[in-house]
């Protein structure tokens with residue numbers, strides 16, 4: 240899927256590759272069919288001038304937003320005209336590569352209706368949503384509360400005399416604030432509000448509220464709605480109309496409450512289904528599972544730019560070799576860059592597994608089996624947290640790895656970071672989510688003698704053994720064994736969880752004690768999630784990876800696991816499972832892995848198959864022709880539209896021509 244212009248400055252790098260590049264591309268795409276769809280959609284977008292990303296970072300907000308509306312509209316038209324399937328449409332929107340209202344419409348509004356609406360409600364709303372006759376957003380967060388969903392203040396009060404709910408925003412802090420697509424585009428909002436019948440508060444439920452006229456898009460009576468303002472960075476998330484919304488006693492029909500989990504009858508009776516109320520949080524589980532693959536994609540973009548540029552960039556030299564060295568030759572560059580490359584591969588593998596985990600829990604839920612829901616919630620919440628934090632930091636690290644040129648928007652990295660970094664906050668603040676994992680671990684440990692832990696928590700069933708046996712590595716190559724590595728991550732996680740659980744068990748069980756221990760709880764949750772990532776990466780490799788790529792994937796897997804071990808050496812050492820010497824041996828093994836990655840590095844990022852259009856980076860170009868394009872790019876800068884800058888006459892010339900000594904001059 241490459242689109243270099245012929246001259247390949249990286250040809251020498253590519254010639255060194257020792258694996259089957261095409262097989263790796265197919266593996267990373269998730270299969271042959273997915274690969275073909277991706278290739279087709281990426282080219283479709285790259286070849287259509289309406290989707291051009293040129294100038295995005297220079298546009299003022301109004302123009303930027305209008306342009307993103309134009310692209311979203313054109314994407315929809317293209318999907319219809321070409322008769323693209325749902326999967327193709329999703330890919331096409333992915334390559335357009337701009338946060339926009341359709342993300343929330345397809346990604347949250349529709350899944351929430353599917354998860355929480357009755358069949359009748361799905362029949363009513365989904366056809367309208369599928370043909371985009373209505374545009375929906377997901378309006379949960381308010382000015383006063385985001386994490387604390389139970390603290391939301393918007394009310395939906397049932398009026399049996401008219402068979403309607405009265406939607407109301409009683410305080411400033413009850414204003415819906417942040418929902419994407421709400422600000423300017425949506426016609427409907429999926430509103431989370433406190434349900435009140437006969438003066439009784441039944442807690443948070445979901446309602447579909449029409450907010451804009453389907454005739455002329457004006458806000459409906461007593462609805463106040465708009466955009467919340469400019470966000471971090473140029474371009475980035477500013478293509479999205481994150482919005483505010485207030486209701487002043489707005490009436491909606493009773494049928495607009497999503498009633499799969501609870502019903503309000505015509506005479507105002509509240510009836511709960513026997514399904515767990517946590518199913519109301521289902522849309523968040525759905526989105527969080529998808530975030531792991533997204534993290535891999537974003538990280539792989541940054542890593543592609545940094546690896547290609549590091550192979551082109553030369554600084555200094557040594558007496559043993561002629562000329563200057565490619566910066567990718569430096570060990571420090573490798574030790575910052577290659578673990579991120581391995582991480583992008585790890586998240587891809589784990590992302591594939593997350594899809595199967597989600598499919599499994601959905602099947603169970605349909606059969607009224609809710610037993611794995613807590614584990615799936617902990618897993619999706621925890622992996623969302625870890626992968627987004629690491630990816631955001633990883634993009635920034637890649638920017639620094641590109642030196643000064645990384646700071647230019649032409650590198651593509653500042654905008655990538657600005658677009659990605661809110662992922663650490665949306666869909667659940669990353670610390671809040673780790674605390675959810677910690678609560679799950681505590682609960683699992685407290686029941687371990689009675690209930691056998693399942694899935695990703697199964698290792699806690701072995702807590703006794705994991706707490707007593709220590710690591711047996713005595714030479715470097717002992718680490719080159721996936722069982723040895725897995726046991727190390729299991730023992731570290733089990734011991735960290737057990738230590739904090741024991742401390743809490745000795746106390747009074749008060750919330751204050753829990754709060755006091757939250758830093759350790761977060762650390763133990765992180766340890767558990769790192770174990771899941773390492774173990775699922777290993778597991779994915781062991782199930783049918785093609786011969787031509789297995790060796791490279793193993794190298795990446797060891798690189799990932801060793802770098803996690805070393806980055807968290809303090810935790811591993813504190814548990815007493817490993818010694819300082821064993822960590823030192825792992826460090827040496829990691830360097831051997833870097834040597835194995837080095838000749839393959841450019842091909843390993845080529846395998847992500849990002850087009851130049853999608854990367855949008857002069858530094859990460861496929862052909863490596865960095866300097867020509869940085870230089871050409873400067874001439875697109877609006878300050879260079881004229882050779883003499885606008886403002887010269889008013890502001891520069893007077894300074895230059897006053898010809899007077901400044902009063903404070905000592906000369």
Ligand SMILES: CC(C)(COP(=O)(O)OP(=O)(O)OC[C@H]1O[C@@H](n2cnc3c(N)ncnc32)[C@H](O)[C@@H]1OP(=O)(O)O)[C@@H](O)C(=O)NCCC(=O)NCCSC(=O)CCCC(=O)O
Nearest residue numbers: 379385386387388389419517520523524616665666667675
């Ligand atoms: C903090 C929590 C997790 C829970 O708070 P709490 O007061 O303890 O909650 P509770 O009602 O008493 O429930 C606790 C119970 O519910 C479970 N639970 C919590 N979340 C889930 C879930 N997703 N699936 C399944 N189960 C879930 C917990 O494990 C607890 O279970 P337990 O009582 O221990 O059996 C929750 O309220 C939450 O998820 N907060 C984060 C809010 C959030 O993620 N908002 C997202 C808004 S949409 C968005 O950002 C979209 C951006 C997309 C874009 O722009 O691309």
Ligand SMILES: Cc1cc2nc3c(=O)[nH]c(=O)nc-3n(C[C@H](O)[C@H](O)[C@H](O)COP(=O)(O)OP(=O)(O)OC[C@H]3O[C@@H](n4cnc5c(N)ncnc54)[C@H](O)[C@@H]3O)c2cc1C
Nearest residue numbers: 377378379380384385386417418419661664665666667670
């Ligand atoms: C770009 C973007 C898009 C968004 N899109 C949507 C959307 O489409 N729909 C929607 O409904 N919402 C949306 N949101 C809102 C988002 O989901 C919330 O901002 C998020 O859930 C975090 O909640 P908060 O803002 O209340 O953070 P807070 O909970 O106020 O967090 C502030 C700080 O307090 C800490 N903290 C809070 N509680 C605790 C605790 N109990 N223990 C320890 N520390 C704590 C947090 O870790 C954090 O450091 C979006 C947000 C962003 C940035």
